[in-house]
Amino acid sequence: MSSEKIIQHSEAATKFNKDVERVNWHDETLWFVRAKRDKSAHQIADWELLRETASQIKFNVLSNIHDYLVEFEANAQRNGIIVHWAADAKEHNEIVHSIMAKHDVKQMVKSKSMLTEECHLNDYLAEKGIEVIDSDLGEYIVQLRKEPPSHIVLPAIHLKKEDVSETFHEHLGTEKGNFNPQYLTESARHSLRNTFLTRKVALTGVNFAVAETGEFVVCTNEGNADMGAHLADVHIACMGFEKLIPKREHLGVFLRLLARSATGQPITTFSSHFKKPRDGKEMHIVIVDNGRSTQLGREDFRNSLKCIRCGACMNTCPVYRRSGGHSYHNAVAGPIGSILAPNLDMSKNADLPFASTLCGSCTNVCPVKIDIHDQLYKWRQVLVKEGHTPTAKTVAMKTMATVLANPTVFNIAGKSGRFVMKNIPGMVSNKMNKWYDQREMPDVPEQSFREWYKKNSRESKEKGNE
Amino acid sequence: MSSKGEILKRIKANQPELVSELPDLNLLGSEQFDVLETYKTVLKGIGGDPVEVANYDEIINYIKSNYNLEKRLITTLPELSEIASLDWKAVDPHSLQDVELTVVKAHFGVAENSGLWVTDDILGQRVAPFIAQYLAIIVHKKDLIPTMQQAYQRIGNMEYGFGTFIAGPSKTADIEQSLVLGAHGARGLIVFLLD
Numbered sequence: 001m002s003s004e005k006i007i008q009h010s011e012a013a014t015k016f017n018k019d020v021e022r023v024n025w026h027d028e029t030l031w032f033v034r035a036k037r038d039k040s041a042h043q044i045a046d047w048e049l050l051r052e053t054a055s056q057i058k059f060n061v062l063s064n065i066h067d068y069l070v071e072f073e074a075n076a077q078r079n080g081i082i083v084h085w086a087a088d089a090k091e092h093n094e095i096v097h098s099i100m101a102k103h104d105v106k107q108m109v110k111s112k113s114m115l116t117e118e119c120h121l122n123d124y125l126a127e128k129g130i131e132v133i134d135s136d137l138g139e140y141i142v143q144l145r146k147e148p149p150s151h152i153v154l155p156a157i158h159l160k161k162e163d164v165s166e167t168f169h170e171h172l173g174t175e176k177g178n179f180n181p182q183y184l185t186e187s188a189r190h191s192l193r194n195t196f197l198t199r200k201v202a203l204t205g206v207n208f209a210v211a212e213t214g215e216f217v218v219c220t221n222e223g224n225a226d227m228g229a230h231l232a233d234v235h236i237a238c239m240g241f242e243k244l245i246p247k248r249e250h251l252g253v254f255l256r257l258l259a260r261s262a263t264g265q266p267i268t269t270f271s272s273h274f275k276k277p278r279d280g281k282e283m284h285i286v287i288v289d290n291g292r293s294t295q296l297g298r299e300d301f302r303n304s305l306k307c308i309r310c311g312a313c314m315n316t317c318p319v320y321r322r323s324g325g326h327s328y329h330n331a332v333a334g335p336i337g338s339i340l341a342p343n344l345d346m347s348k349n350a351d352l353p354f355a356s357t358l359c360g361s362c363t364n365v366c367p368v369k370i371d372i373h374d375q376l377y378k379w380r381q382v383l384v385k386e387g388h389t390p391t392a393k394t395v396a397m398k399t400m401a402t403v404l405a406n407p408t409v410f411n412i413a414g415k416s417g418r419f420v421m422k423n424i425p426g427m428v429s430n431k432m433n434k435w436y437d438q439r440e441m442p443d444v445p446e447q448s449f450r451e452w453y454k455k456n457s458r459e460s461k462e463k464g465n466e
Numbered sequence: 467m468s469s470k471g472e473i474l475k476r477i478k479a480n481q482p483e484l485v486s487e488l489p490d491l492n493l494l495g496s497e498q499f500d501v502l503e504t505y506k507t508v509l510k511g512i513g514g515d516p517v518e519v520a521n522y523d524e525i526i527n528y529i530k531s532n533y534n535l536e537k538r539l540i541t542t543l544p545e546l547s548e549i550a551s552l553d554w555k556a557v558d559p560h561s562l563q564d565v566e567l568t569v570v571k572a573h574f575g576v577a578e579n580s581g582l583w584v585t586d587d588i589l590g591q592r593v594a595p596f597i598a599q600y601l602a603i604i605v606h607k608k609d610l611i612p613t614m615q616q617a618y619q620r621i622g623n624m625e626y627g628f629g630t631f632i633a634g635p636s637k638t639a640d641i642e643q644s645l646v647l648g649a650h651g652a653r654g655l656i657v658f659l660l661d
Binding site for chain 2: 275
């Protein structure tokens, strides 16, 4: 894990962009989801009020999170749930493993949980000889391919049905060349049903945890979390502490926003409220920090903890849609991932806040009104100040600062720039110039604006005197 | 474990001053629309089938003519004992794997998203609505409400070990965004809207 060299976003995106047809398809597929979100949102008269309400609730949560956590733990324990606390990814993984070890179980069925991706739980358990099967269809597909998910809601969005067919042919023995999604889904259903029926431990994520009642809610369309949890002897639920909301009635706000923002559905097929374990069975909750308390202390960035993981910001982001989730080298990709990742590791993830046009589309669709593009912009400043930007960029920016600060230098630079571009274009239009890499260079104007202005103001003065 | 204390200490030190009181939820959920028509339209839109019925006899007839009674049908409703078994609430949940149809009742339904609220006291077993090949849920028309706002007002402090909103059949679109019904749970959902 840690020894892997991280490929910078721009470099990974360049690779992704080589297959033009696929990039266009990726772009259109996500835009299709974004359009469904719009249609769904516009059908709710209260939509903007809902967003504002959700945002206010989350503000309240962040400023009272200590007390809400204490309240949640006490209520969950009263319900018969065993509560654990993990300071970081390592401790989270150890806790999950210790529960497996206590029951002497070597197999687990998992439903989607981006937190366990963040903590690299699967790798950790594999090292301990424990087999984990991801049961969300998209997760299952990428797991068979030994890839991470490329989207938090649509984990296999980067794959075409031909890819899935090939993967299933190899691992499940499906018919070669049968690309029918119905057929492929049916094959996975059979395989995973057997998994659900034989696993003693099921792990799920948590969408919302309610302080007032000590219950937690898991949302899926497939019913995989429920199949796992209701058939297993032990249910482990893992949550980042920011998933907390104050009262049960607040679920009414968040469940109205979540699926509509994510996929344009009015609600996920199943919104399951787990309050108590079944008789004689065990239910565990692992509450994880892993850098979240640090983010809570960063005034400019703490709003990112309001995120409910709907993925709307990714679907709308022109950079994400054209660079693919894997280029973000982080469990959570796209705009929200790019403000969460530098908090975890600034030097590893310094490239991510730059993987954005700062167009603000992410902020506009965010159901809890996180100021995503402002935070991206603020991260850039922090990262530059802390010296985490590439040398070429730092040098270029310093040079630019000198030029812009000195009118004489600016004038000379402009003149020589126009001269070079006109007479020796090869000096500018080459691979060394990162700007030229992506763009046509403009035609060179005859004169600079300053020259034009001087001439024109003189002419108009003369005219005025006539 | 000492991590709890550490985490809570860090959170307390880093959390901001109170920036917002909890907002007034009564401002929400005032949308006006035809609840029954909206319910049916939304349900159809997400792959479920609304069936309006006057009484339990109509439900029995519908199930008789649409499902194979040779297969295993289970229910929690004594009114349906003619066509479905009632004797499964205490069995090992794994043994429900061959169930063709589960029929249960919902506390209420929500028009804006067609969700039906069920809890373990009316489910018989938690896994029952998930493990069956097909699912039918009965709800009284008078128990349809407009939005999730009213739903949680109605749930209030209801006591349950497990509760879930079920909206349509199990589904996935993970393969190239093609919608496929019947991912892991029920392949189809009939909602009997009872007078």
